[in-house]
Amino acid sequence: MDAFASHYTYWVTVLLMAAGLYIMIARGNLVKKLIGLSIFQTSVYLLYIAPGKLIGGTAPIVSGAFKVYANPLPHVLILTAIVVGIATLALGLAIVVRIREAYGSIEEDEIVAADARDADRA
Amino acid sequence: MRREPVLRVVGKLLIPYMLVFALYVQFHGDFGPGGGFQAGVIAAAAVIFYGLIYGLPAARRLLPDAVVESMVAAGALLYLGVGFAGLLLGGNFLDYFVLDRDPVAGQHRGIFWIELGVLITVAGVMLKIFYMFAGRGREG
Numbered sequence: 001m002d003a004f005a006s007h008y009t010y011w012v013t014v015l016l017m018a019a020g021l022y023i024m025i026a027r028g029n030l031v032k033k034l035i036g037l038s039i040f041q042t043s044v045y046l047l048y049i050a051p052g053k054l055i056g057g058t059a060p061i062v063s064g065a066f067k068v069y070a071n072p073l074p075h076v077l078i079l080t081a082i083v084v085g086i087a088t089l090a091l092g093l094a095i096v097v098r099i100r101e102a103y104g105s106i107e108e109d110e111i112v113a114a115d116a117r118d119a120d121r122a
Numbered sequence: 123m124r125r126e127p128v129l130r131v132v133g134k135l136l137i138p139y140m141l142v143f144a145l146y147v148q149f150h151g152d153f154g155p156g157g158g159f160q161a162g163v164i165a166a167a168a169v170i171f172y173g174l175i176y177g178l179p180a181a182r183r184l185l186p187d188a189v190v191e192s193m194v195a196a197g198a199l200l201y202l203g204v205g206f207a208g209l210l211l212g213g214n215f216l217d218y219f220v221l222d223r224d225p226v227a228g229q230h231r232g233i234f235w236i237e238l239g240v241l242i243t244v245a246g247v248m249l250k251i252f253y254m255f256a257g258r259g260r261e262g
Contacts, residue, residue, distance in 0.1 A: 059153060061153065079157075079159060082159070083159065086248075090251050093255065094254075094255075097255065097258055101259075
């Protein structure tokens with residue numbers, strides 16, 4: 001029980017990761033797939049950020065008054081990961097917009113059906 | 123959505139506070155959570171909010187595409203400029219210590235300009251992405 005309570009951020013991470021992965025696999029709508037991808041990414045951010053927090057730790061500022069500080073490296077890493085996540089999300093949405101213009105749909109099954117029709121005709 | 127009085131009034135009330143909060147996050151970035159990335163996104167969110175309520179043409183009148191695109195470049199140039207200012211003053215690239223006679227004040231000055239550059243670029247990129255997605259298919 002103690003191990004469960006003291007590691008609750010890991011449980012939240014696992015929950016978010018499973019939810020995001022499930023949405024990506026189970027949903028045919030491309031925008032919903034991207035939402036799942038974002039949730040999955042958020043779980044990874046949490047996985048890195050949570051151990052970086054030190055209870056009672058300060059910002060890493062040189063001062064005689066503070067002995068314990070939190071390592072800023074995970075936060076900087078995840079700041080970069082968030083920026084990369086925004087860029088990949090924008091790229092994914094741009095591809096979805098382009099798919100919608102070409103197929104008139106963003107449902108995966110309809111796109112696959114349209115591709116199959118094209119292949120039959122060829 | 124043009125005739126939604128509640129949204130328009132709430133939007134008018136909220137947008138100034140969003141911009142002030144962006145500035146708070148920006149200046150808090152020196153010594154705590156915050157900084158240019160977050161502040162830029164919040165500032166861009168205020169303009170995107172304005173665009174969602176009053177329409178894309180109104181947002182484009184507020185901040186034309188040319189301004190947004192120059193923001194993207196200007197922020198990166200400001201960042202580079204701070205780096206070269208360190209070089210010209212006899213330090214290394216992005217060396218903050220030489221920016222002022224007092225090294226601590228130099229650190230403050232360096233991080234201020236760097237974060238300002240990040241804010242301008244991030245806000246510009248976010249707005250550009252919004253304009254491109256929202257304006258797609260409505261014009262040539």
